């Protein structure tokens with residue numbers, strides 16, 4: 153079964169690029185364009201991993217991470233922040249909010265999948281794109 157990744161991202165271009173890269177590598181992508189929709193979908197689907205943009209309208213990524221972490225059904229689901237906030241304090245804040253790790257924007261298409269797979273229990277196996 154293809155690993156399911158919930159992508160919470162309000163920027164259409166980022167969502168498109170992220171989805172394109174992940175689907176090409178055999179992942180199933182479920183998109184959400186705001187935190188509320190993301191938290192609701194996460195509860196319904198229980199994805200294998202959640203990619204979380206930090207700069208979101210209404211609920212920011214920190215609030216979304218806290219909401220996701222308050223749901224026991226998601227205890228085992230890694231939450232990886234995707235953020236252009238590169239300052240050390242924000243990294244600590246990201247982890248303190250319940251995220252497992254973070255990936256910096258802009259996304260590097262050459263390393264993005266490996267960065268995501270590093271947070272999945274099975275790593276990149278089973279997600280082959282035939283190469």
Ligand code: MN
Nearest residue numbers: 162205207208
């Ligand atoms: Mn954003």
